[in-house]
Amino acid sequence: MSYQYPPPNQPPYGAYGQPPHGAPPGPPQGCQQPPYPQQQYGAPPGAPPPQGQYPPQQGYGHHPPQQGAYYGAPSPQPPYGQAPHGQAPYGQPPQGYAPPPNQPPAGGPGYGAPYGAPPIGHGAPPHGGMPPYGAAPSVPSLGYIPGQTAPGDFSPQADALRKAMKGFGTDEKALIHVLAQLDPLQMAAVRATYSQHIKRDLYKDVKSECGGHLRDGLLAVIEGPLMYDTVCAREAIEGIGTKEWLLNDVLLGRSNADLNAIKTAYERTYHRPLTKDVEGDLSFKTAGLFASVLRAQRHDESIPPNPHAIENEVRTLHEATSARMVNNVAEVCGIFARSSDNEIRAIDQAFHARYHADLEKHIEKEFAGHMEGALLHMLRTAKDPAMRDAILLEECMAGMGTKDERLVVRVVRVHWDRNHKEQVKRAYRHRFGKDLIERVRGETSGDYQRLMVSLLE
Incomplete structure (x- = not known):
């Protein structure tokens, strides 16, 4: 392929460990670090860890392999089954492709055991069963732990933002320059520092000073990944009609940890359960799919796919859709909702090997509307996000x-x-x-x- 995954010599996310614009190291004003060992956001090089904080697992801004179910890099293809007609599956390197050095473990960020950990067990548990003892559950992606912020003094960014909006007129270029460079934890630190240092609400200030799609984009950045997902989930189902594309973007193909974080934030914000709101806004069949997804009971990526279980799922998937007057939608939805990304990729390859048919085209043939779009979104997420x-x-x-x-x-x-x-x-x-x-x-x-x-x- 003319593009490579991950790109060679790609610098790590958030390299150097420096707060934006050369802000000096040190704890941000008014920003507390919750005691989460899973996602330590390392201090700048040479700086001691903040008091009471867990020692960082990796350098500043590195995604641990468990992070980033939605935002992470794609996983390498498992050596299971055959690619269609000798070609690479959707968006994947050809067979025999050697992953570049430092390729994250199968499942990509947001899933799996810590990088370098030995495989746990052999084969997946029976569907619906508990994962084997010692399986590493997914942890929230960067920006999905409420209250977590980057270390450092972000008062220069807060001052620059206030200056851009103070007085007559607004300096939109300055707002964009500051906000577009921030990663999730830096954005959280800037927003908290703005509140403590300027004694104003950054979100409200930007909302009152800007308009149109510029305002929508800036507010989305200020909200951060978790709260913006929460807002989008509400917007997708509020009012007349459903924004099905938005529900797909926010909820499908996510890790259990991220889904649970979104559900908790939604209920805390809107005082109502997300699962009930989504089910009440969808048709019967798609409501069943999203209900299964929102249970957040996907198999863990740290468990290798069980070939026997995969073959059973492939046969069930085919029998539920082929040569039937009416598809058994519940069976298909159950398979997609509980399977890990590794398992979905294995199912995709095994389906072609057994039936000489592309699973994506099979879904397009057998389904329509929102159900088709949702299943394709989940399949493509697993194959090549x-x-x-x-x-x-x-x-x-x-x-x-x-x-x-x-x-x-x-x-x-x-x-x-x-x-x-x-x-x-x-x-x-x-x-x-x-x-x-x-x-x-x-x-x-x-x-x-x-x-x-x-x-x-």
């Missing part, structure tokens, strides 16, 4: 007019993980033969254009 996002971004811009709401949501989501963002840009060029940034530049204008381009750079 960067190519999935490249396609979703192009969908925002293809045809007459630009779907600006979708473009803002998807650009901001891609922006949160710099390593994944670079992979999406490579995947986009491979699939569409164009530069993603130039494509977005041609579909937008003004400060809105400047923000979208800055988030993708």
Whole structure:
């Protein structure tokens, strides 16, 4: 392929460990670090860990292999089954491709055991059963632990933001310059510092000073991954009709930990259960799929796929859809909702090996509407999340007019993980033969254009 996963010599996410704009090290004002050992956000080089904090597991800004179910890099293909007609499956390197050095373990960020840990057990547990003793559960992605912030003094960024909005007129370029460079924990630190240092609410200030799609994008960045997902989930089901694309983007293909974080934040924010709201807004069949997904009981990525279980799932999937007057949707949804990404990839390969048919095309043939889109989203997430996002971004811009709401949501989501963002840009060029940034530049204008381009750079 003309693009590689992960790209060779790609610098680690958040390298150098420096707060933006050269801010000096040290604990941010008014920002506390919760005692979560899973996602230590390391201090700048040479700085001692903050008092009472767990020692960092990796350098500043590195995603531990468990993180980033949605924002993470794709996983290497497991050696199971055969690729269709000797070709690589959707978005994956050809057979025999040797993963680059430092490739994260199967399952990618957001799943799996700590990097370098030996495989646990052999084979997956019976479906619906408990994982084997010692299996490593997923941990929340970067930005999905409430209250967690980056270390350092972020008062220069807070001052720059206030200066951009103080007095007559607003300096939109300055707002974009500061906010587009922040990762999830830095953004949380800047927002908290703004509140403590300036004694004002950054979200409210930006909302009152900006408008249009620029405002939507800036507010999405300020909210951070967890709260923005929570807001999007509510927006998808509030009012007349359902924004099915938004539900898919936010809830499907996620790790158990991220889904649980979203459910908790949703109930805390809106005082109602997300599962009940989603089920009440969807048709019977898709409501069943999302109910299964929101149980957050996916098999863990640290457990290798069991070949016998995979063969059973493949046969069940085929029998539930082929040569039937009515598809057994519950069986299909159950398989997709409980399977890990590793297992879905194995099912995809085994399906072709047994039935000489592409699973993605089979789903397109057997399903329609929201159900088709949801199942394809889950399949593509498991097979190649960067190519999935490249396609979703192009969908925002293809045809007459630009779907600006979708473009803002998807650009901001891609922006949160710099390593994944670079992979999406490579995947986009491979699939569409164009530069993603130039494509977005041609579909937008003004400060809105400047923000979208800055988030993708």
